[in-house]
Amino acid sequence: TVKKAGITGYGFYHNQMNQAFPDKMIMETHLRRAIELDELSLHYQPQVDLNNGTITSIEALLRWNNRKFGSVPPSEFISIAEENGLIHPIGAWVIDQACLQLQRWALQGIGNIRVAVNISPKQFSQPDFDRVVSSALEKYGVDASLLEIEITESAMSNMNTTLNMLKKLKKIGVKISVDDFGTGYSSLNYLRLFPIDILKIDQSFVREIQSECKDAAITKTIIHLAHSLGLEVVAEGVEELAQVSFLRKEHCQKGQGYFFSKPLPSREMEKKLLNIG
Ligand code: C2E
Ligand code: MG
Ligand code: MG
Numbered sequence: 001t002v003k004k005a006g007i008t009g010y011g012f013y014h015n016q017m018n019q020a021f022p023d024k025m026i027m028e029t030h031l032r033r034a035i036e037l038d039e040l041s042l043h044y045q046p047q048v049d050l051n052n053g054t055i056t057s058i059e060a061l062l063r064w065n066n067r068k069f070g071s072v073p074p075s076e077f078i079s080i081a082e083e084n085g086l087i088h089p090i091g092a093w094v095i096d097q098a099c100l101q102l103q104r105w106a107l108q109g110i111g112n113i114r115v116a117v118n119i120s121p122k123q124f125s126q127p128d129f130d131r132v133v134s135s136a137l138e139k140y141g142v143d144a145s146l147l148e149i150e151i152t153e154s155a156m157s158n159m160n161t162t163l164n165m166l167k168k169l170k171k172i173g174v175k176i177s178v179d180d181f182g183t184g185y186s187s188l189n190y191l192r193l194f195p196i197d198i199l200k201i202d203q204s205f206v207r208e209i210q211s212e213c214k215d216a217a218i219t220k221t222i223i224h225l226a227h228s229l230g231l232e233v234v235a236e237g238v239e240e241l242a243q244v245s246f247l248r249k250e251h252c253q254k255g256q257g258y259f260f261s262k263p264l265p266s267r268e269m270e271k272k273l274l275n276i277g
């Protein structure tokens, strides 16, 4: 299979089985220095209110631009970071930068826009994860309700530890969303037990909502489920107007995807928010 340019070019995958052990170590060596070399950045993608087109939240998406490998997508390097523990400093850096960004936007009068960060299951299961969150909020004097923590169903495997962590996070005041909802191995039981605020419908369901009746049925069901539980609902991967029409008809509140905007560097996002872009 052909991988993203910049990685294949350096033989990151040295055979078709993706057994990349020695090359993975090279990548790991580079990733280890990514923070100090200032190679990481956050890009921002808006979540849009489908009724009036306003931006209500913004998802922060991690980017790694390495001198040797070029731009490496998160799908490539997050798993490496999870294996070697680098996800902890990197994940903390993401939260720190998101809070710094919230502080900057607040100072520019861009208020009441939430920033969502993706949290890896490894990071979420750290017993002091809540303190990583609260110290970043305090450091930048950011209102906790403007920070959203995105976790996937795979982070919720242990009922007790998940519930404890979610309770601590709710006490801090951040919002909790379930990313890629419907794709993980999960039970509806957790929706009943866990203090969740938002469901994000995975883009794999949204992609074919006009043509695949199963995808349409699942998407509708998730929207209705969210409404009956009093949760916000966001459709991911919205690329076409026909999808917007479908989602509006089904009373889905929010959408995110290339139809509205691709993920943008912070400056460009800022221009959009200030309406000068
Ligand atoms: P995600 O959290 O589900 O993020 C959505 C992904 O879909 C992003 O890919 C985004 O660029 C892409 N996307 C947005 N709109 C569209 C669309 O209309 N069509 C299509 N086809 N794709 C769209 P990205 O940025 O490559 O991130 C991939 C995944 O990597 C994320 O999925 C998330 O799970 C993970 N990730 C990204 N940043 C971080 C981070 O800071 N920490 C952790 N732990 N994971 C991250
Ligand atoms: Mg996400
Ligand atoms: Mg997602």
Ligand code: MG
Residues within 6 Å of the ligand: 152, 179, 180
């Ligand atoms: Mg994801």
